[in-house]
Amino acid sequence: MSYTTNLKSFSRVKIWYVELDLDFCSNTYGNAPCTASVGVTGLDKCYNTYPHCQDTTNYVKGVKTYRFSSHDTPLPFSNNERPYIQDITQLPTEIKTDKFTVKGRIKVKMLNEPDNDVGIDPYVSDRSAIQGRFWHKLVRRNINYKGRTIRVYEGFSGDTQAEYQQRFAGTIDNITFSNSGVTIEGVDYIADISKVKIPYKYDISLGKDILATDTSITFSGDDVDTLGGQSTGKTLYIKVNDEVMQYQSSDYDSTANSIAPIIRGFKNSKTTSHSEDDKVVRVAHYGPGNAFNIMQRMLTNAATDDEPGAGISTAKINLTAFATWRDWLGNDTTLEIQTEGFFPEDVQLDEAYFGLVSLYDSKSWVGEDLKITVRRNVPNLPGRDMATITDSAHIALDSDGFDMNEPKRFTRKYVFWNWNLVDDDNKIASFTRRNAFVGAEEESSVFYDEMIEDTTFQMWLSATMDASTSVEKFARDSVAREFAHRRRARPIVTFETEIKDSTILTGDYTYLNSDVIENIDGTPVRGIYQVLKREVRDNKIKYTAEEQRANLVAYITSSTVAGAYPSSFDTATEKQQREGGWIADSSNVVGSTRQPAYHIY
């Protein structure tokens, strides 16, 4: 029976399976090339681990895999896995708008029992006495465990090992002991993007004094050769004091350590004279190009790249998701707008990344597959399957609740953009453009009767990065979408399901049909909710989901496909209603059930 079949079965035996890869010398004690000898290099034989090696010169680092399974279930594979796993807790996958939820972290609690070292100690038969507990000995012999690999899988009794689902892959961060056992903490491979700052700090300074009119500049410093960039034909930028300068990578002379010509006073920064040894900053410059390509490069590029990034392996990125949304409104060359970003001062990479994600009305998070993914805030999409969650078939007893989510609401939204690259990026005066939306009705005395401002300083929008009218329109639409979503409270619901419904993942849109929250007439709510948080709890999954705008996005399809759609909204299936678009009446509703009108994205 496959994993999926077992998951959907009414009754099944769920099993955790963990593998640890610890170092293990490939040599045999005392056999060439190992020169260790009992009585000469040590009182007893080693344990084939480096901390206790008696001939470190000839130590050959290999790997030994230790296997473990749930302590209260049948053995999954009978492959010498030890049934020690008592509990596994994994931080939930969660969408936040300003940072990746978590650096994936997992805690595996295991039993600790007396062990005879068979299969663990290669020279167990040579010892005069065997004593002690499994984990105590293993950790003492492998005090260098930190950074070694841990893999966590979940499956069901009867699944083959290949069918087990990997739930975590990372490195051991810590091992702690208590009376009841041992806890292994693992962290995932994803670099902590918040620790990366841009631009990269190079050792470059002016080689001599320059005047305000000079267009040839000489540089010095250990990293001076990086001024040539990674490839020819690129436009690069530097900042000296409060002046930003532009040049072509091909104009850097690596012999003379000079650039000529160089354009002074870029972005209207003030052209002045500068002194020898003044610090030179290589401006982090992204684009121009498709925003989703830029996002991906910010994750995968090296910190020292011309477009600096977090250096995350592409294996840890959901490349399909980035490609899908990159092409959603046109391919890489027919973009909404050409996106471009300049970062001349210290900025955390995640701040810049999520600024771009937010600008494109999107969310980005670490998914259950341990890959960084991205998704536009589009509640309905042709071809998208959407699970329907009901009280009778899905939501567990006594598990639901809701919150009106007041803190996320605002009545007016300001976005300042077109930064001058020099002044404080958190001050209005540093930006020359503004878009504003004000909810006059919401602020009136008959409604909320208060003003709540939300202000964004957007470093990714500049008037020069594309046709000015295009940028203006894009900025207005972007702000409008966010304002439409947040001008009134969007309830957050929480509920639990049995693990059969665990295929609903963070970021998924679901159709909720439940009295977890009721309409004004007391009928159960029916609407689209996006899962923002997913917590695995033993035999259940706890979901936190946010209500989406009732106004769906209208899609216009080709005539051949459209032929399958009825002309009337009322006779369309629920799925067709989510995948198409019908014209609203003068009251801005569609159909006889007066559903909210569609909107143009």
Place this chain on the structure above:
Amino acid sequence: MSNPIFLHDNRFEDTTSLTASTVDPSDTSFNVLNVIDKRPYTIWQSGTSTGEKYITIDTSNATASADAYGITGHNLNGAVIAIQNSSDNFVSVTTVATFTPTNDKTFMSTFSSASNRYWRFAITQPTSVKLRIGVAVIGNKFELTAGEQREINPDSHQTNSIGADSKSLHPLGVTVRGRQRNRKVNLKAVPSTWIRDTFIPQWDSWMHKSEPAFYNWNISIASTASYYMQVVPDNSFESNYLDNTDFRNLSLSLKGLYE
């Protein structure tokens, strides 16, 4: 009718000369010593998947005796298993019993008591699979002096599981963890001398430490009902005298995996 028997005594533990004719070299953890560690989950695995395989002990004692054998944590369904002894490291061989399991569950059986220096399992697998054994025992059984009380439940066990119901009280699903045999062995009015001279030495030697052993409540009428069980940890010795007699009751609480 047979009395309940335990098999804990093991010739394979008599000396350090336990060997296997083949060991899977793919992982150092498949050591043959795993079959005497009393843990079914640590296994010996053969290095090849064809031919006859042996697990052999040289007891260095010409009168090393045995009358029972048991194996658990294995994949020997359909294999031909011979229990053999020898005085000359199997130049000449005496086969005392043979057995072909029909599943991969725990098995135990008895044979007429025999003595010799070398003992071994000789196993021929039916298909091309590497042999796997968690615990293997050839030794002397410990037979209780009386049968279990009537109205026993030889299949008593507990299923550890957790379920969930929907808001409408429809059952959504059940996650099963494991099944455990629970056995209360009650003997009534057994001679106090047997308790004192026969049972208590066994209790003191391994039972009170909850070391697992093969157990069968009546091997003549339930030969396939052999389980790998232990006296529950944190136990107490329960054997009260009957009033004004030289007889005592005896009660043992056992637990083991439900296979």
